[in-house]
Amino acid sequence: QKEVEQNSGPLSVPEGAIASLNCTYSDRGSQSFFWYRQYSGKSPELIMFIYSNGDKEDGRFTAQLNKASQYVSLLIRDSQPSDSATYLCAVNTGFQKLVFGTGTRLLVSP
């Protein structure tokens, strides 16, 4: 079992819709969770991080964490074509190491 799992997609949504990206992790001791956006050929850029169970909102983005289910998600409201990218879920499993999922490719059509 992979440590961090994501559906590779692509996830296709129309402009203005809500995109829902999901991630599961295997290490129950994981303490912090990150969502990164990566455009092709570029380095990841941080969208959000979350430490506590529940929801965390930042603009059009909402991260949701459920430690009991070992599940973290990212909602993107009012999706824009510029949101089309690969979204990486990353988990801090200890000793500051980040373990990344394989990423979900999001396509937002105009």
Next chain:
Amino acid sequence: GAVVSQHPSWVICKSGTSVKIECRSLDFQATTMFWYRQFPKQSLMLMATSNEGSKATYEQGVEKDKFLINHASLTLSTLTVTSAHPEDSSFYICSTTGGIYGYTFGSGTRLTVV
């Protein structure tokens, strides 16, 4: 905010030669640097963790004699790919734990070995 400058952004080298990639923290001290490798359509895979002034810790399956990491100062870490081969062609990214959001990434280096 914290910035990590990574150079070169891309490099093409001949098989058997060595390539050095540099990561500099511009406005903070990077005690720890992580080096990742990303193959096309795959995720970032941690190669090694380096701490300033000490030997790097390599992840399982990563050849330490092939991927030499030097972290001699708090602002500079380097990764040298020795005797590069086509299968080493990849996107290499450094990251440090500096910055207000915990992790700051370099801009990445696209290595192509021909």
